[in-house]
Amino acid sequence: MTYGVRSGVVWFGATLALDDVSLIVEPGSVVAVVGGDGAGKTTLLRSLVGKVRLERGEVDAPPPEAIGYLPATAGSWLSLTVAQNMDFVGGIYGLSGQELVSRRDELLERASLSSSADRLASQLSGGMRRKLGFSMAMVHDPPLLVLDEPSTGIDPVSRVDLWRLVSEAAAAGAAVVMSTTYLDEAERAASLLALDGGRTLANGTLADVLASFNGTITRISTPHRRAWAWRRGREYHEYWPTDTAVPSGAVTVTPDLEDVVITMSMLKRREREPA
Amino acid sequence: MRAMIVKEFRELRRDRRTLAMLIAMPLLLLVIFGYAANFEVKTVKVAVVGPQATLVTATLPSSFFDVTVTKPSDSRSDAVRMLQDRTVNVAIVTGRKPVLALVDGSNLFASQSIVSVLNKEGNKVSTQILFNPELKTSWVMIPAIIGLILTFIGTIVTSIGLVRERETGTLEQLAVMPIKPSTVILGKISPYFLVAAIDMSIITGLGMLLFGVPFNGNAFVFTLGAALFLFVVLGLGVFISTISQTPGQAIQTAFMFLLPQILLSGVIFPLDSMAAGVRWIGYLLPLTYFTMISQGVMLRGASLASLWLPFMVLTVMAIVVFSGATLRFRRDLAPGRRRHGRAVAAEPAVAPTVTQAGIGS
Numbered sequence: 278m279t280y281g282v283r284s285g286v287v288w289f290g291a292t293l294a295l296d297d298v299s300l301i302v303e304p305g306s307v308v309a310v311v312g313g314d315g316a317g318k319t320t321l322l323r324s325l326v327g328k329v330r331l332e333r334g335e336v337d338a339p340p341p342e343a344i345g346y347l348p349a350t351a352g353s354w355l356s357l358t359v360a361q362n363m364d365f366v367g368g369i370y371g372l373s374g375q376e377l378v379s380r381r382d383e384l385l386e387r388a389s390l391s392s393s394a395d396r397l398a399s400q401l402s403g404g405m406r407r408k409l410g411f412s413m414a415m416v417h418d419p420p421l422l423v424l425d426e427p428s429t430g431i432d433p434v435s436r437v438d439l440w441r442l443v444s445e446a447a448a449a450g451a452a453v454v455m456s457t458t459y460l461d462e463a464e465r466a467a468s469l470l471a472l473d474g475g476r477t478l479a480n481g482t483l484a485d486v487l488a489s490f491n492g493t494i495t496r497i498s499t500p501h502r503r504a505w506a507w508r509r510g511r512e513y514h515e516y517w518p519t520d521t522a523v524p525s526g527a528v529t530v531t532p533d534l535e536d537v538v539i540t541m542s543m544l545k546r547r548e549r550e551p552a
Numbered sequence: 553m554r555a556m557i558v559k560e561f562r563e564l565r566r567d568r569r570t571l572a573m574l575i576a577m578p579l580l581l582l583v584i585f586g587y588a589a590n591f592e593v594k595t596v597k598v599a600v601v602g603p604q605a606t607l608v609t610a611t612l613p614s615s616f617f618d619v620t621v622t623k624p625s626d627s628r629s630d631a632v633r634m635l636q637d638r639t640v641n642v643a644i645v646t647g648r649k650p651v652l653a654l655v656d657g658s659n660l661f662a663s664q665s666i667v668s669v670l671n672k673e674g675n676k677v678s679t680q681i682l683f684n685p686e687l688k689t690s691w692v693m694i695p696a697i698i699g700l701i702l703t704f705i706g707t708i709v710t711s712i713g714l715v716r717e718r719e720t721g722t723l724e725q726l727a728v729m730p731i732k733p734s735t736v737i738l739g740k741i742s743p744y745f746l747v748a749a750i751d752m753s754i755i756t757g758l759g760m761l762l763f764g765v766p767f768n769g770n771a772f773v774f775t776l777g778a779a780l781f782l783f784v785v786l787g788l789g790v791f792i793s794t795i796s797q798t799p800g801q802a803i804q805t806a807f808m809f810l811l812p813q814i815l816l817s818g819v820i821f822p823l824d825s826m827a828a829g830v831r832w833i834g835y836l837l838p839l840t841y842f843t844m845i846s847q848g849v850m851l852r853g854a855s856l857a858s859l860w861l862p863f864m865v866l867t868v869m870a871i872v873v874f875s876g877a878t879l880r881f882r883r884d885l886a887p888g889r890r891r892h893g894r895a896v897a898a899e900p901a902v903a904p905t906v907t908q909a910g911i912g913s
Binding site: 323326327328340341342344346348349350351352353354355366369370 | 720721722724725727728729730731
């Protein structure tokens with residue numbers, strides 16, 4: 278059983294938030310939805326969980342009982358303790374008694390939150406709060422796990438912890454969809470969907486996306502064409518289409534996901550700009 | 553400095569709610585204090601009963617006494633019942649010397665005016681004030697304050713609780729959980745309902761203990777009225793939460809609902825003394841009707857039958873306000889559920905292949 282959105286179209290007033298976007302996630306795998314601010318990541322995830330209605334297209338999702346969702350916001354009730362948050366959500370999903378206690382303790386242990394069980398969620402660090410949100414989304418062992426930017430704004434160590442939890446969930450058979458602005462996270466996913474301005478830039482495995490790239494990327498300290506260059510560390514990377522000659526002496530690099538997504542975004546935006 | 557002032561004006565221009573308060577509040581206060589702030593009662597409703605009822609009716613100064621009932625066959629007990637039901641403000645019992653004027657003390661300002669007018673008649677009239685013999689302000693205010701407290705909890709506290717849920721994003725989480733919107737709403741407001749009910753009991757008890765306010769009527773009638781009123785104000789709280797994004801906005805909006813209730817519901821200024829152009833606003837406010845019930849039951853021992861009007865209005869308000877507010881809240885909570893879960897083909901909807909095309913071609 279796969280889950281996803283087929284040819285989803287969403288309008289917010291006069292703004293086209295999703296334009297014919299499709300997403301597929303299979304059990305036991307992680308799909309990363311990547312894109313910058315306003316790309317449509319949250320809208321896509323919300324349409325998958327039923328929070329946003331599609332103007333056109335279809336959603337293939339299990340019933341709410343079988344979905345675990347971590348929104349991009351707090352993800353927990355700040356005036357409740359860690360354990361109370363888990364108990365509340367577990368109760369909503371029909372868990373009680375020893376079953377709930379065992380599941381709660383197991384998830385808090387895996388998220389390294391056992392020692393903080395009695396702390397208020399408002400007293401947790403950003404990373405701990407996201408791990409709590411993740412544990413709450415996992416409390417009923419859902420077949421579909423939808424995580425909206427679980428790692429945004431948290432420290433690198435917490436990011437590693439979160440990824441471990443995500444990987445464990447997928448290994449246990451859950452279909453995981455997560456949005457992220459970090460391309461290194463997307464590289465670790467089984468497949469990725471890159472969005473820009475509500476439109477699909479790329480959709481497939483990392484190898485597929487990289488293989489689809491046409492053109493050349495060069496590395497240079499002062500770019501020849503600012504409009505086609507972006508900073509990478511102390512240098513710039515610059516894109517050259519296949520029909521444009523690369524300047525002699527330019528150092529070419531093998532494009533990584535960041536290069537490919539940035540290039541695709543540039544090309545899409547150039548397409549949309551009036552001639 | 554200039555940049556700061558310009559920035560402040562720009563923010564203010566976009567904060568329509570504050571702007572509305574800045575413009576509407578002075579206008580509201582002007583209208584209220586100009587047309588509504590009037591303690592003077594110009595006319596009162598009178599019943600004249602007893603053998604000489606017709607004769608006495610003819611002698612009463614019609615500029616102040618508006619005789620609505622003249623029944624020679626009725627007795628003192630009928631007169632008391634009319635006062636209990638608030639059909640009239642004063643009942644004159646004839647057939648004795650001097651004639652007896654029974655005054656409804658639960659209508660403070662009217663009864664003060666009545667006593668003042670009747671005192672001028674000297675020995676011709678014997679005056680007896682019922683339900684609030686010493687014309688204590690606290691006796692009249694405390695039943696109304698109970699309504700104000702319920703309004704405060706129902707609108708401000710409830711709306712803040714709901715808005716905070718939205719602001720922190722947990723409402724979004726609830727929206728995707730297998731929990732019905734009606735359950736979310738009921739689960740959210742039930743504690744406030746309970747707290748408000750406890751508050752009401754405490755205030756009523758303390759009012760009776762500290763100020764000697766009587767409780768002459770049926771506790772069930774009072775509880776029923778309070779429950780209906782609570783549904784209205786909780787509905788208002790839910791409604792406010794649907795039009796507010798932050799607790800600050802919710803407080804601002806709730807204040808706009810609260811202020812007219814304090815000033816125009818008859819709690820402070822008698823409704824009968826207000827100009828007709830303002831009085832109708834008072835008749836749209838739920839607190840007006842709760843005060844009728846609470847004062848009626850506590851002070852006059854009014855029956856459910858005699859309070860049919862405030863009960864009916866509150867019932868209609870509770871249904872309209874609560875249903876409307878919960879429907880709005882429900883729409884916020886689950887806009888996508890209708891399409892959600894629609895089955896597509898068992899096969900993957902789209903093969904996970906690269907869909908970008910023509911890069912660099």
